[in-house]
Amino acid sequence: MGFTVRQLDLAILPPSSAPVRVLHFSDLHLTSYRKAELKFIASWIDLQPDLIISTGDHIASEKSIPLLLSALNPLLKIPGVYVFGSNDYYAPKFKNPIRYLLQDNGERIHGKDLPWDQLDRGLSSQGWVNLNTRKIKMDVKGISFEFRGTDDAHLEKDNYQLVAGKSLNSDIAVGVTHAPYARILNAMEDDGLDLIFAGHTHGGQIRLPWFGGSRSLTTNCDLPNWRSRGLTQSGNKTWLHVSAGLGSNPFTPFRLFSPKEVSLITLKALNQHQPSTQKVPSNEF
Numbered sequence: 001m002g003f004t005v006r007q008l009d010l011a012i013l014p015p016s017s018a019p020v021r022v023l024h025f026s027d028l029h030l031t032s033y034r035k036a037e038l039k040f041i042a043s044w045i046d047l048q049p050d051l052i053i054s055t056g057d058h059i060a061s062e063k064s065i066p067l068l069l070s071a072l073n074p075l076l077k078i079p080g081v082y083v084f085g086s087n088d089y090y091a092p093k094f095k096n097p098i099r100y101l102l103q104d105n106g107e108r109i110h111g112k113d114l115p116w117d118q119l120d121r122g123l124s125s126q127g128w129v130n131l132n133t134r135k136i137k138m139d140v141k142g143i144s145f146e147f148r149g150t151d152d153a154h155l156e157k158d159n160y161q162l163v164a165g166k167s168l169n170s171d172i173a174v175g176v177t178h179a180p181y182a183r184i185l186n187a188m189e190d191d192g193l194d195l196i197f198a199g200h201t202h203g204g205q206i207r208l209p210w211f212g213g214s215r216s217l218t219t220n221c222d223l224p225n226w227r228s229r230g231l232t233q234s235g236n237k238t239w240l241h242v243s244a245g246l247g248s249n250p251f252t253p254f255r256l257f258s259p260k261e262v263s264l265i266t267l268k269a270l271n272q273h274q275p276s277t278q279k280v281p282s283n284e285f
Contacts (some may be wrong), residue, residue, distance in 0.1 A: 003040045003246070003257040005047065008231050009266045010239065012194055014171050017269040018141050023049035023075075024263040025198025026178075027057040027245025029087055030064040036248055037260075042069040047264050051140050052078055052128070055199035055243060056085030056152065056178035060092050062115050080128035083149045085178035085200060088116045125241055130160040131176050146170035148193075154179040154200065154221065160187045168193055172267070180223045180242060189238045196240045203229035203244025207257035210256040214257040229258070231265070241265060 013020065023044060030037065052075055059065060067077075090110035120130055129136055131149025138145045146167050151157035158177070164187060167173035172195065175188040180198035188196055201223065204216020216228040226232070229244040248262040 002259070003037075006230065006244075006261050006263040007266075008241075008263065009268055010195070010231065011173065011268045011270045012239065013143060013267050013269045015032040015269050015271065017143055017171070019269075020141055020143060020267040021048060021050045021264075022265045022267060023047060023052045024055070024182040024197055024243050024265060025052075025246070026243035027058045027085070027202055027247055028068070029057055029092070029245075029247030030068050031061045032063040032067055034064075034247075037243055038067055038071045040246070040262075041068070042074075044076040044262060049075070049078060049264065051145075052080035053174075053176060053197045053199055054080070054082035054123075055176060056083050057087040057199065057245070058084075058119060058249070059114060060247070062091075062118070065115070065119050065122065068119075072123075076123070076126040076187045078130060079138060080123075081131045081136075081138075081147050081176055082128055083125055083131050083151065083176050083178050084116060084120075085126050086110070086151050086155050088112075088119060089114060089152070089155070104145065133159060136246055137170060143172065144170045146173045147176060147177040148173075148188075150184055152178045153181040153184055158184060160184055164191060173241060175238075179221050180219075180227075180240065182222050185223075185238070185240065193238050196238055197243075198240065199243045199245050201228045201244065202248060202255065203242075203258040203261075205248060205255050209257065216258070229261075 019238055025188040029106045091112050091114055124130055131147055135148040148163040175193045175196040177184050177198050179200040201219040202216060207214035207216050216225045219225055219228045229242050231241045233239050243263055244258055244261050
């Protein structure tokens with residue numbers, strides 16, 4: 001299976017704002033032998049992003065850290081933010097794939113500890129910001145962004161109250177989290193955030209053909225399946241973008257109808273008299 005660049009437009013910025021090209025990647029689950037993935041990561045600089053957002057699960061082995069940092073190096077000079085997922089803290093371990101289709105009982109199966117602090121230092125060395133339980137402001141192309149992030153909810157390391165509160169004095173308020181559990185999405189929506197970025201779902205990883213598209217069987221959290229990848233909105237609430245990511249657990253290295261992807265989302269000015277026309281594809285579940 002090859003790699004896909006998912007390109008989307010979202011009219012969400014203040015009127016007369018310049019477009020902002022956001023590169024969103026997630027769930028690399030990188031091992032040292034995945035040379036094609038490393039080459040694809042290195043090519044992202046050609047997409048000319050203005051802002052980069054990573055929603056975690058970067059690695060599956062400590063040996064992959066220097067390789068990942070080398071591939072990302074040109075991008076580290078561009079404004080960026082990131083959070084961690086469970087596989088930044090722990091190496092993967094074999095588990096029955098059927099578990100993903102069953103109700104989550106809270107049990108987690110981990111491998112050995114990974115040197116996440118080494119990864120953290122490498123990502124932040126040239127200016128990317130660790131958003132795990134942190135709130136910051138950043139100007140990108142003259143637009144004031146407020147970012148707030150949580151640590152991984154799948155490991156119950158999240159504590160949204162540490163970054164909670166209504167957004168003040170920014171043009172756009174953005175939430176960043178690895179696993180899009182309802183408790184985080186609801187809290188961010190209640191605080192009036194404009195847009196949330198997440199990963200974790202792998203787009204369902206195994207999807208079924210469905211009336212011109214495909215349908216996911218699971219999100220591996222309490223996110224509804226119809227929001228398992230891409231840009232969605234529930235009613236007039238906060239926009240959510242979920243990356244299907246590039247990788248998978250090395251012990252279950254298969255994806256079906258869920259291409260390995262990175263997303264390029266162009267944020268555009270919102271016309272004062274017309275809301276965004278971005279719609280949820282009817283063939284996406």
